[in-house]
Amino acid sequence: xxxxxxxxxxxxxxxxxxxxxxxxxxxxxxxxxxxxxxxxxxxxxxxxxxxxxxxxxxxxxxxxxxxxxxxxxxxxxxxxxxxxxxxxxxxxxxxxxxxxxxxxxxxxxxxxxxxxxxxxxxxxxxxxxxxxxxxxxxxxxxxxxxxxxxxxxxxxxxxxxxxxxxxxxxxxxxxxxxxxxxxxxxxxxxxxxxxxxxxxxxxxxxxxxxxxxxxxxxxxxxxxxxxxxxxxxxxxxxxxxxxxxxxxxxxxxxxxxxx
Amino acid sequence: xxxxxxxxxxxxxxxxxxxxxxxxxxxxxxxxxxxxxxxxxxxxxxxxxxxxxxxxxxxxxxxxxxxxxxxxxxxxxxxxxxxxxxxxxxxxxxxxxxxxxxxxxxxxxxxxxxxxxxxxxxxxxxxxxxxxxxxxxxxxxxxxxxxxxxxxxxxxxxxxxxxxxxxxxxxxxxxxxxxxxxxxxxxxxxxxxxxxxxxxxxxxxxxxxxxxxxxxxxxxxxxxxxxxxxxxxxxxxxxxxxxxxxxxxxxxxxxxxxx
Numbered sequence: 001x002x003x004x005x006x007x008x009x010x011x012x013x014x015x016x017x018x019x020x021x022x023x024x025x026x027x028x029x030x031x032x033x034x035x036x037x038x039x040x041x042x043x044x045x046x047x048x049x050x051x052x053x054x055x056x057x058x059x060x061x062x063x064x065x066x067x068x069x070x071x072x073x074x075x076x077x078x079x080x081x082x083x084x085x086x087x088x089x090x091x092x093x094x095x096x097x098x099x100x101x102x103x104x105x106x107x108x109x110x111x112x113x114x115x116x117x118x119x120x121x122x123x124x125x126x127x128x129x130x131x132x133x134x135x136x137x138x139x140x141x142x143x144x145x146x147x148x149x150x151x152x153x154x155x156x157x158x159x160x161x162x163x164x165x166x167x168x169x170x171x172x173x174x175x176x177x178x179x180x181x182x183x184x185x186x187x188x189x190x191x192x193x194x195x196x197x198x199x200x201x202x203x204x205x206x207x208x209x210x211x212x213x214x215x216x217x218x219x220x221x222x223x224x225x226x227x228x229x230x231x232x233x234x235x236x237x238x239x240x241x242x243x244x245x246x247x248x249x250x251x252x253x254x255x256x257x258x259x
Numbered sequence: 260x261x262x263x264x265x266x267x268x269x270x271x272x273x274x275x276x277x278x279x280x281x282x283x284x285x286x287x288x289x290x291x292x293x294x295x296x297x298x299x300x301x302x303x304x305x306x307x308x309x310x311x312x313x314x315x316x317x318x319x320x321x322x323x324x325x326x327x328x329x330x331x332x333x334x335x336x337x338x339x340x341x342x343x344x345x346x347x348x349x350x351x352x353x354x355x356x357x358x359x360x361x362x363x364x365x366x367x368x369x370x371x372x373x374x375x376x377x378x379x380x381x382x383x384x385x386x387x388x389x390x391x392x393x394x395x396x397x398x399x400x401x402x403x404x405x406x407x408x409x410x411x412x413x414x415x416x417x418x419x420x421x422x423x424x425x426x427x428x429x430x431x432x433x434x435x436x437x438x439x440x441x442x443x444x445x446x447x448x449x450x451x452x453x454x455x456x457x458x459x460x461x462x463x464x465x466x467x468x469x470x471x472x473x474x475x476x477x478x479x480x481x482x483x484x485x486x487x488x489x490x491x492x493x494x495x496x497x498x499x500x501x502x503x504x505x506x507x508x509x510x511x512x513x514x515x516x517x518x
Contacts (some may be wrong), residue, residue: 012456
Protein backbone atom coordinates (compact mmCIF):
# COMPACT_ATOMS: atom_id res chain seq x y z
CA UNK A 1 0.00 0.00 0.00
CA UNK A 2 1.58 3.23 -1.13
CA UNK A 3 1.94 5.98 1.40
CA UNK A 4 3.48 8.68 -0.75
CA UNK A 5 1.80 12.08 -0.49
CA UNK A 6 0.71 12.16 -4.14
CA UNK A 7 -1.31 8.97 -3.96
CA UNK A 8 -2.92 9.90 -0.67
CA UNK A 9 -6.60 9.14 -1.02
CA UNK A 10 -9.22 11.72 -0.35
CA UNK A 11 -10.75 11.32 3.12
CA UNK A 12 -13.81 9.17 2.87
CA UNK A 13 -12.73 8.03 -0.57
CA UNK A 14 -12.57 4.58 -2.06
CA UNK A 15 -9.71 3.06 -0.05
CA UNK A 16 -10.45 0.97 2.99
CA UNK A 17 -9.74 2.77 6.26
CA UNK A 18 -6.59 1.65 8.05
CA UNK A 19 -8.19 2.47 11.40
CA UNK A 20 -11.87 2.03 11.95
CA UNK A 21 -13.69 2.66 15.22
CA UNK A 22 -17.37 1.85 15.10
CA UNK A 23 -19.67 2.58 18.03
CA UNK A 24 -16.91 2.19 20.60
CA UNK A 25 -17.87 2.44 24.25
CA UNK A 26 -15.65 2.27 27.28
CA UNK A 27 -16.19 2.64 30.99
CA UNK A 28 -13.72 3.12 33.83
CA UNK A 29 -15.87 1.68 36.59
CA UNK A 30 -19.02 3.81 36.47
CA UNK A 31 -17.39 6.49 34.40
CA UNK A 32 -18.47 6.36 30.77
CA UNK A 33 -15.30 7.61 29.07
CA UNK A 34 -16.04 6.76 25.44
CA UNK A 35 -19.59 7.07 24.13
CA UNK A 36 -20.38 5.61 20.73
CA UNK A 37 -17.14 6.82 19.22
CA UNK A 38 -16.85 6.20 15.49
CA UNK A 39 -13.90 7.28 13.41
CA UNK A 40 -12.28 6.20 10.17
CA UNK A 41 -8.71 6.98 9.27
CA UNK A 42 -7.51 6.25 5.76
CA UNK A 43 -3.94 5.44 4.77
CA UNK A 44 -1.83 8.58 4.70
CA UNK A 45 -4.35 10.69 6.56
CA UNK A 46 -3.42 12.91 9.48
CA UNK A 47 -6.02 13.27 12.17
CA UNK A 48 -5.69 15.73 15.03
CA UNK A 49 -7.79 15.02 18.09
CA UNK A 50 -8.40 17.81 20.57
CA UNK A 51 -10.69 18.49 23.45
CA UNK A 52 -10.69 19.43 27.13
CA UNK A 53 -8.93 17.16 29.58
CA UNK A 54 -11.02 14.17 30.53
CA UNK A 55 -12.85 14.24 27.22
CA UNK A 56 -11.60 10.74 26.32
CA UNK A 57 -9.23 11.73 23.54
CA UNK A 58 -6.22 9.93 25.00
CA UNK A 59 -8.33 6.94 25.91
CA UNK A 60 -9.56 6.76 22.33
CA UNK A 61 -6.13 6.57 20.74
CA UNK A 62 -4.91 4.22 23.47
CA UNK A 63 -7.72 1.87 22.42
CA UNK A 64 -6.27 1.79 18.90
CA UNK A 65 -3.19 -0.16 20.04
CA UNK A 66 -5.05 -1.84 22.88
CA UNK A 67 -3.30 -0.12 25.76
CA UNK A 68 -6.94 0.24 26.84
CA UNK A 69 -9.70 -2.28 26.22
CA UNK A 70 -12.95 -1.08 24.77
CA UNK A 71 -16.09 -2.76 26.05
CA UNK A 72 -18.40 -2.52 23.12
CA UNK A 73 -18.21 -1.60 19.47
CA UNK A 74 -15.55 -2.57 16.96
CA UNK A 75 -12.00 -1.41 16.42
CA UNK A 76 -10.30 -2.66 13.28
CA UNK A 77 -6.70 -1.68 12.64
CA UNK A 78 -5.12 -2.56 9.31
CA UNK A 79 -7.65 -5.32 8.76
CA UNK A 80 -7.30 -6.87 12.21
CA UNK A 81 -10.11 -6.54 14.70
CA UNK A 82 -8.93 -5.92 18.26
CA UNK A 83 -10.21 -8.60 20.60
CA UNK A 84 -8.62 -10.46 23.48
CA UNK A 85 -6.46 -12.48 21.10
CA UNK A 86 -2.91 -11.72 22.19
CA UNK A 87 -1.41 -12.60 18.82
CA UNK A 88 -3.71 -10.15 17.02
CA UNK A 89 -2.87 -7.43 19.50
CA UNK A 90 0.86 -7.91 18.99
CA UNK A 91 0.41 -7.96 15.23
CA UNK A 92 -1.45 -4.67 15.38
CA UNK A 93 1.16 -3.17 17.70
CA UNK A 94 3.96 -4.11 15.32
CA UNK A 95 2.36 -1.81 12.79
CA UNK A 96 1.30 1.01 15.11
CA UNK A 97 3.85 3.28 16.76
CA UNK A 98 3.00 5.35 19.79
CA UNK A 99 4.59 8.45 21.25
CA UNK A 100 3.72 9.34 24.82
CA UNK A 101 3.44 12.59 26.70
CA UNK A 102 6.10 11.45 29.18
CA UNK A 103 8.40 9.97 26.47
CA UNK A 104 8.63 6.67 28.37
CA UNK A 105 12.12 5.93 27.15
CA UNK A 106 13.83 3.01 28.89
CA UNK A 107 16.15 4.79 31.35
CA UNK A 108 18.52 1.85 31.86
CA UNK A 109 19.28 1.53 28.15
CA UNK A 110 21.28 3.81 25.89
CA UNK A 111 19.53 5.69 23.10
CA UNK A 112 20.75 3.10 20.62
CA UNK A 113 19.56 0.22 22.80
CA UNK A 114 16.19 1.93 23.22
CA UNK A 115 15.90 1.97 19.45
CA UNK A 116 17.12 -1.55 18.70
CA UNK A 117 15.33 -3.53 21.43
CA UNK A 118 11.94 -3.90 19.78
CA UNK A 119 13.15 -4.35 16.18
CA UNK A 120 15.40 -7.16 17.41
CA UNK A 121 12.95 -8.82 19.77
CA UNK A 122 9.62 -8.16 18.08
CA UNK A 123 10.61 -8.06 14.41
CA UNK A 124 13.54 -10.45 14.57
CA UNK A 125 16.11 -8.13 13.03
CA UNK A 126 19.79 -8.92 13.54
CA UNK A 127 21.72 -6.57 15.79
CA UNK A 128 23.61 -5.00 12.91
CA UNK A 129 20.44 -4.44 10.88
CA UNK A 130 18.67 -3.00 13.89
CA UNK A 131 21.57 -0.67 14.65
CA UNK A 132 21.81 0.49 11.07
CA UNK A 133 18.10 1.20 11.10
CA UNK A 134 18.35 2.97 14.47
CA UNK A 135 21.14 5.26 13.23
CA UNK A 136 19.14 6.05 10.12
CA UNK A 137 16.16 7.19 12.20
CA UNK A 138 18.33 9.09 14.68
CA UNK A 139 19.66 10.93 11.67
CA UNK A 140 16.13 11.65 10.61
CA UNK A 141 15.19 13.17 13.97
CA UNK A 142 18.53 15.02 13.87
CA UNK A 143 20.31 13.58 16.91
CA UNK A 144 22.69 10.98 15.47
CA UNK A 145 25.44 12.06 17.89
CA UNK A 146 23.41 11.03 20.97
CA UNK A 147 23.29 7.31 20.20
CA UNK A 148 25.52 6.20 23.06
CA UNK A 149 24.00 8.45 25.72
CA UNK A 150 21.40 7.53 28.29
CA UNK A 151 17.97 9.20 28.08
CA UNK A 152 18.51 11.25 31.23
CA UNK A 153 21.48 12.96 29.65
CA UNK A 154 19.25 14.44 26.97
CA UNK A 155 16.93 17.42 27.03
CA UNK A 156 13.17 16.85 27.00
CA UNK A 157 12.89 17.73 23.33
CA UNK A 158 15.72 15.36 22.45
CA UNK A 159 14.15 12.61 24.53
CA UNK A 160 10.85 12.99 22.71
CA UNK A 161 12.61 12.86 19.35
CA UNK A 162 14.36 9.67 20.48
CA UNK A 163 10.94 8.31 21.43
CA UNK A 164 9.65 9.14 17.95
CA UNK A 165 12.70 7.47 16.39
CA UNK A 166 12.15 4.44 18.61
CA UNK A 167 8.66 4.02 17.21
CA UNK A 168 9.81 4.65 13.65
CA UNK A 169 12.40 1.87 13.97
CA UNK A 170 9.47 -0.55 13.89
CA UNK A 171 8.61 1.01 10.50
CA UNK A 172 4.96 1.30 11.47
CA UNK A 173 2.10 2.06 9.12
CA UNK A 174 0.44 4.29 11.67
CA UNK A 175 1.80 6.63 14.31
CA UNK A 176 -0.20 7.62 17.37
CA UNK A 177 0.82 10.70 19.34
CA UNK A 178 -0.58 11.20 22.82
CA UNK A 179 0.02 14.86 23.69
CA UNK A 180 3.64 14.63 22.58
CA UNK A 181 4.52 18.24 23.42
CA UNK A 182 2.55 18.71 26.65
CA UNK A 183 5.45 17.81 28.95
CA UNK A 184 7.98 19.96 27.12
CA UNK A 185 9.36 23.40 27.83
CA UNK A 186 8.10 25.91 25.25
CA UNK A 187 11.42 26.25 23.47
CA UNK A 188 11.54 22.51 22.85
CA UNK A 189 8.06 22.16 21.43
CA UNK A 190 9.10 23.45 18.01
CA UNK A 191 11.80 20.83 17.49
CA UNK A 192 9.35 18.02 18.21
CA UNK A 193 6.62 19.53 16.05
CA UNK A 194 9.11 19.95 13.20
CA UNK A 195 9.89 16.26 13.40
CA UNK A 196 6.20 15.44 13.33
CA UNK A 197 5.55 17.76 10.39
CA UNK A 198 8.35 16.08 8.48
CA UNK A 199 6.77 12.71 9.19
CA UNK A 200 3.43 14.00 7.96
CA UNK A 201 5.03 15.38 4.80
CA UNK A 202 6.44 11.94 4.12
CA UNK A 203 2.96 10.49 4.08
CA UNK A 204 2.77 8.78 7.48
CA UNK A 205 -0.71 7.97 8.74
CA UNK A 206 -0.95 9.87 12.01
CA UNK A 207 -3.43 10.33 14.80
CA UNK A 208 -2.31 13.09 17.16
CA UNK A 209 -3.89 14.13 20.40
CA UNK A 210 -2.60 17.64 20.79
CA UNK A 211 -3.52 21.19 21.61
CA UNK A 212 -1.04 22.59 19.10
CA UNK A 213 -3.58 24.20 16.80
CA UNK A 214 -0.88 25.62 14.52
CA UNK A 215 0.22 22.05 13.89
CA UNK A 216 -3.39 20.97 13.29
CA UNK A 217 -3.92 23.75 10.75
CA UNK A 218 -0.71 22.93 8.97
CA UNK A 219 -0.85 19.13 8.64
CA UNK A 220 -4.27 17.79 9.60
CA UNK A 221 -6.70 16.31 7.09
CA UNK A 222 -9.36 15.95 9.76
CA UNK A 223 -9.73 17.60 13.12
CA UNK A 224 -11.76 15.81 15.72
CA UNK A 225 -13.10 17.58 18.78
CA UNK A 226 -14.13 15.46 21.74
CA UNK A 227 -16.05 16.34 24.84
CA UNK A 228 -17.33 14.09 27.63
CA UNK A 229 -16.40 10.93 25.74
CA UNK A 230 -18.16 11.89 22.51
CA UNK A 231 -16.90 13.09 19.18
CA UNK A 232 -18.64 16.45 18.97
CA UNK A 233 -17.11 17.91 15.83
CA UNK A 234 -15.31 16.21 12.99
CA UNK A 235 -14.24 18.35 10.06
CA UNK A 236 -11.36 19.35 7.78
CA UNK A 237 -9.22 22.02 9.48
CA UNK A 238 -10.39 24.88 7.27
CA UNK A 239 -13.98 24.31 8.29
CA UNK A 240 -13.12 23.29 11.84
CA UNK A 241 -11.33 26.51 12.66
CA UNK A 242 -13.46 28.96 10.69
CA UNK A 243 -16.95 27.59 10.92
CA UNK A 244 -17.38 24.93 13.61
CA UNK A 245 -20.93 23.64 13.83
CA UNK A 246 -21.24 23.20 17.54
CA UNK A 247 -21.31 25.77 20.27
CA UNK A 248 -19.09 23.56 22.48
CA UNK A 249 -16.37 23.59 19.83
CA UNK A 250 -16.53 27.36 19.45
CA UNK A 251 -16.20 27.76 23.21
CA UNK A 252 -13.19 25.45 23.30
CA UNK A 253 -11.50 27.12 20.36
CA UNK A 254 -12.16 30.51 21.90
CA UNK A 255 -10.38 29.42 25.08
CA UNK A 256 -7.49 27.72 23.40
CA UNK A 257 -6.81 30.28 20.69
CA UNK A 258 -7.40 33.45 22.72
CA UNK A 259 -3.92 33.48 24.22
CA UNK B 260 31.63 6.90 55.09
CA UNK B 261 35.35 6.54 55.75
CA UNK B 262 35.15 8.96 58.65
CA UNK B 263 32.31 6.99 60.20
CA UNK B 264 34.24 3.75 59.85
CA UNK B 265 37.40 5.29 61.33
CA UNK B 266 35.43 6.64 64.29
CA UNK B 267 33.88 3.23 64.75
CA UNK B 268 37.28 1.51 64.86
CA UNK B 269 38.65 4.05 67.35
CA UNK B 270 35.67 3.54 69.65
CA UNK B 271 36.11 -0.21 69.41
CA UNK B 272 39.84 0.02 70.27
CA UNK B 273 39.05 2.23 73.28
CA UNK B 274 36.45 -0.30 74.43
CA UNK B 275 38.80 -3.25 74.04
CA UNK B 276 41.63 -1.32 75.69
CA UNK B 277 39.37 -0.68 78.65
CA UNK B 278 38.46 -4.34 78.71
CA UNK B 279 42.08 -5.44 78.73
CA UNK B 280 42.83 -3.45 81.85
CA UNK B 281 39.77 -4.58 83.79
CA UNK B 282 39.95 -7.56 86.14
CA UNK B 283 36.69 -8.95 84.85
CA UNK B 284 38.20 -9.73 81.48
CA UNK B 285 40.59 -12.55 80.76
CA UNK B 286 41.80 -12.09 77.25
CA UNK B 287 44.49 -14.73 77.70
CA UNK B 288 41.97 -17.27 76.48
CA UNK B 289 42.18 -15.93 72.94
CA UNK B 290 45.47 -14.06 73.13
CA UNK B 291 47.56 -14.45 69.98
CA UNK B 292 50.71 -14.19 72.12
CA UNK B 293 50.26 -17.59 73.76
CA UNK B 294 50.12 -21.00 72.19
CA UNK B 295 46.81 -21.91 73.79
CA UNK B 296 45.36 -18.56 72.75
CA UNK B 297 46.33 -19.19 69.14
CA UNK B 298 44.84 -22.68 69.21
CA UNK B 299 41.61 -21.25 70.60
CA UNK B 300 41.46 -18.50 67.99
CA UNK B 301 41.99 -21.04 65.26
CA UNK B 302 39.22 -23.17 66.72
CA UNK B 303 36.80 -20.23 66.76
CA UNK B 304 37.70 -19.18 63.21
CA UNK B 305 37.25 -22.74 61.95
CA UNK B 306 33.50 -22.05 62.06
CA UNK B 307 33.73 -19.13 59.65
CA UNK B 308 33.90 -21.42 56.62
CA UNK B 309 30.55 -23.06 57.42
CA UNK B 310 28.95 -19.71 58.22
CA UNK B 311 30.07 -18.29 54.89
CA UNK B 312 29.16 -21.44 52.95
CA UNK B 313 25.71 -21.56 54.48
CA UNK B 314 25.12 -17.84 53.90
CA UNK B 315 26.27 -17.96 50.29
CA UNK B 316 24.06 -20.98 49.57
CA UNK B 317 21.05 -19.44 51.30
CA UNK B 318 21.49 -16.09 49.58
CA UNK B 319 21.85 -17.72 46.17
CA UNK B 320 18.90 -20.05 46.73
CA UNK B 321 16.64 -17.36 48.13
CA UNK B 322 17.42 -15.12 45.13
CA UNK B 323 16.34 -17.91 42.78
CA UNK B 324 13.49 -19.35 44.84
CA UNK B 325 12.22 -15.89 45.64
CA UNK B 326 12.04 -15.20 41.92
CA UNK B 327 10.19 -18.45 41.31
CA UNK B 328 7.78 -17.55 44.10
CA UNK B 329 7.26 -14.11 42.59
CA UNK B 330 6.63 -15.29 39.01
CA UNK B 331 2.95 -16.25 39.47
CA UNK B 332 2.28 -12.60 40.32
CA UNK B 333 3.23 -11.32 36.88
CA UNK B 334 0.12 -12.17 34.83
CA UNK B 335 -2.05 -10.30 37.34
CA UNK B 336 -4.34 -13.30 37.66
CA UNK B 337 -6.55 -13.27 40.76
CA UNK B 338 -6.15 -16.96 41.56
CA UNK B 339 -2.41 -17.06 41.01
CA UNK B 340 -2.07 -13.96 43.18
CA UNK B 341 -4.04 -15.61 45.96
CA UNK B 342 -2.01 -18.82 45.72
CA UNK B 343 1.22 -16.84 45.79
CA UNK B 344 0.08 -14.80 48.77
CA UNK B 345 -0.84 -17.95 50.68
CA UNK B 346 2.57 -19.53 50.08
CA UNK B 347 4.45 -16.36 50.97
CA UNK B 348 2.39 -15.85 54.13
CA UNK B 349 2.93 -19.45 55.21
CA UNK B 350 6.70 -19.28 54.70
CA UNK B 351 6.95 -15.90 56.38
CA UNK B 352 4.94 -16.93 59.41
CA UNK B 353 7.20 -19.82 60.47
CA UNK B 354 9.99 -18.66 62.75
CA UNK B 355 13.28 -19.65 61.12
CA UNK B 356 14.39 -21.63 64.18
CA UNK B 357 11.17 -23.62 64.11
CA UNK B 358 11.54 -24.36 60.43
CA UNK B 359 15.15 -25.49 60.95
CA UNK B 360 14.04 -27.89 63.69
CA UNK B 361 11.15 -29.12 61.56
CA UNK B 362 13.30 -29.83 58.53
CA UNK B 363 16.09 -31.42 60.56
CA UNK B 364 14.06 -33.54 62.99
CA UNK B 365 10.66 -33.69 61.36
CA UNK B 366 11.29 -34.20 57.67
CA UNK B 367 13.31 -37.45 58.04
CA UNK B 368 10.36 -39.00 59.88
CA UNK B 369 8.11 -38.06 56.99
CA UNK B 370 10.40 -38.92 54.08
CA UNK B 371 13.05 -41.17 55.52
CA UNK B 372 15.76 -38.90 54.12
CA UNK B 373 18.20 -37.44 56.61
CA UNK B 374 19.48 -34.19 55.16
CA UNK B 375 22.12 -33.46 57.78
CA UNK B 376 22.54 -30.12 59.52
CA UNK B 377 23.98 -28.15 56.62
CA UNK B 378 21.36 -29.04 54.01
CA UNK B 379 18.56 -28.84 56.57
CA UNK B 380 19.62 -25.36 57.56
CA UNK B 381 20.03 -24.38 53.95
CA UNK B 382 16.55 -25.58 52.99
CA UNK B 383 14.87 -23.96 55.99
CA UNK B 384 16.61 -20.61 55.71
CA UNK B 385 16.39 -20.45 51.92
CA UNK B 386 12.64 -20.97 51.98
CA UNK B 387 12.31 -18.34 54.67
CA UNK B 388 14.53 -15.92 52.75
CA UNK B 389 12.76 -16.68 49.48
CA UNK B 390 9.42 -15.53 50.90
CA UNK B 391 10.93 -12.15 51.69
CA UNK B 392 12.80 -11.95 48.40
CA UNK B 393 9.56 -12.60 46.51
CA UNK B 394 8.01 -9.60 48.25
CA UNK B 395 11.09 -7.50 47.47
CA UNK B 396 10.84 -8.38 43.77
CA UNK B 397 7.14 -7.59 43.81
CA UNK B 398 7.82 -4.21 45.36
CA UNK B 399 10.53 -3.53 42.79
CA UNK B 400 8.29 -4.35 39.84
CA UNK B 401 5.38 -2.39 41.32
CA UNK B 402 7.62 0.64 41.65
CA UNK B 403 8.22 0.79 37.88
CA UNK B 404 6.12 3.48 36.22
CA UNK B 405 3.12 2.36 34.18
CA UNK B 406 4.57 4.21 31.19
CA UNK B 407 7.44 1.72 30.98
CA UNK B 408 4.99 -1.18 30.62
CA UNK B 409 2.96 0.76 28.09
CA UNK B 410 5.99 1.73 26.02
CA UNK B 411 7.09 -1.90 25.92
CA UNK B 412 3.57 -3.01 25.00
CA UNK B 413 3.24 -0.38 22.29
CA UNK B 414 6.47 -1.68 20.76
CA UNK B 415 4.90 -5.13 20.41
CA UNK B 416 7.28 -6.77 22.87
CA UNK B 417 6.06 -10.09 24.25
CA UNK B 418 5.35 -10.28 27.97
CA UNK B 419 8.58 -12.23 28.41
CA UNK B 420 10.69 -9.68 26.56
CA UNK B 421 8.97 -6.80 28.31
CA UNK B 422 9.82 -8.21 31.72
CA UNK B 423 13.26 -9.50 30.75
CA UNK B 424 14.60 -6.40 28.99
CA UNK B 425 12.56 -3.49 30.32
CA UNK B 426 11.01 -4.15 33.72
CA UNK B 427 13.29 -6.55 35.62
CA UNK B 428 16.56 -4.71 34.99
CA UNK B 429 15.04 -1.56 36.44
CA UNK B 430 13.21 -3.36 39.24
CA UNK B 431 16.36 -5.23 40.24
CA UNK B 432 18.26 -1.98 40.64
CA UNK B 433 15.57 -0.55 42.85
CA UNK B 434 15.40 -3.79 44.86
CA UNK B 435 19.10 -3.99 45.61
CA UNK B 436 19.14 -2.00 48.86
CA UNK B 437 16.30 -4.12 50.25
CA UNK B 438 18.00 -7.28 48.99
CA UNK B 439 21.26 -6.30 50.70
CA UNK B 440 19.32 -5.89 53.91
CA UNK B 441 17.84 -9.35 53.47
CA UNK B 442 21.27 -10.89 52.85
CA UNK B 443 22.51 -9.47 56.15
CA UNK B 444 19.50 -10.99 57.88
CA UNK B 445 20.22 -14.36 56.27
CA UNK B 446 23.86 -14.19 57.39
CA UNK B 447 22.79 -13.56 60.97
CA UNK B 448 20.09 -16.23 60.86
CA UNK B 449 22.71 -18.80 59.87
CA UNK B 450 23.65 -18.72 63.57
CA UNK B 451 20.41 -20.60 64.30
CA UNK B 452 21.72 -23.67 62.52
CA UNK B 453 24.16 -24.10 65.43
CA UNK B 454 21.30 -25.72 67.38
CA UNK B 455 21.25 -28.74 65.06
CA UNK B 456 25.00 -29.13 65.30
CA UNK B 457 26.50 -27.39 62.29
CA UNK B 458 29.94 -26.33 63.45
CA UNK B 459 29.66 -22.74 62.31
CA UNK B 460 30.90 -19.80 64.36
CA UNK B 461 28.25 -19.89 67.10
CA UNK B 462 28.64 -23.62 67.63
CA UNK B 463 32.40 -23.21 67.86
CA UNK B 464 32.04 -20.36 70.34
CA UNK B 465 29.63 -22.42 72.46
CA UNK B 466 31.99 -25.36 72.45
CA UNK B 467 34.96 -23.27 73.52
CA UNK B 468 32.97 -21.33 76.11
CA UNK B 469 32.04 -24.51 77.99
CA UNK B 470 35.62 -25.79 78.09
CA UNK B 471 37.37 -22.52 78.86
CA UNK B 472 34.73 -20.90 81.13
CA UNK B 473 35.38 -17.57 79.43
CA UNK B 474 32.05 -16.74 77.78
CA UNK B 475 32.58 -12.97 77.90
CA UNK B 476 35.74 -12.94 75.79
CA UNK B 477 34.65 -15.74 73.50
CA UNK B 478 31.25 -14.25 72.71
CA UNK B 479 32.82 -10.83 72.28
CA UNK B 480 35.07 -12.44 69.71
CA UNK B 481 31.96 -13.95 68.12
CA UNK B 482 30.35 -10.51 67.92
CA UNK B 483 33.44 -9.23 66.12
CA UNK B 484 33.36 -12.17 63.72
CA UNK B 485 29.81 -11.30 62.68
CA UNK B 486 30.67 -7.63 62.51
CA UNK B 487 33.45 -8.29 60.03
CA UNK B 488 31.32 -10.68 57.97
CA UNK B 489 28.40 -8.24 57.82
CA UNK B 490 30.64 -5.33 56.85
CA UNK B 491 32.19 -7.42 54.07
CA UNK B 492 28.75 -8.46 52.82
CA UNK B 493 27.44 -4.88 52.87
CA UNK B 494 30.50 -3.67 51.01
CA UNK B 495 29.86 -6.36 48.39
CA UNK B 496 26.24 -5.30 47.98
CA UNK B 497 27.27 -1.65 47.66
CA UNK B 498 29.81 -2.61 45.03
CA UNK B 499 27.10 -4.37 43.00
CA UNK B 500 24.79 -1.39 43.48
CA UNK B 501 27.43 0.95 42.10
CA UNK B 502 28.14 -1.33 39.18
CA UNK B 503 24.50 -1.62 38.20
CA UNK B 504 23.62 1.96 39.04
CA UNK B 505 26.33 3.25 36.73
CA UNK B 506 24.57 1.79 33.71
CA UNK B 507 21.56 3.93 34.31
CA UNK B 508 23.44 7.13 33.58
CA UNK B 509 21.50 8.66 36.43
CA UNK B 510 21.71 9.33 40.11
CA UNK B 511 24.43 6.82 40.91
CA UNK B 512 26.52 7.64 37.89
CA UNK B 513 29.48 9.98 37.79
CA UNK B 514 28.31 11.09 34.36
CA UNK B 515 26.48 14.40 34.70
CA UNK B 516 23.13 15.29 33.24
CA UNK B 517 22.81 17.31 30.11
CA UNK B 518 20.58 19.96 31.65
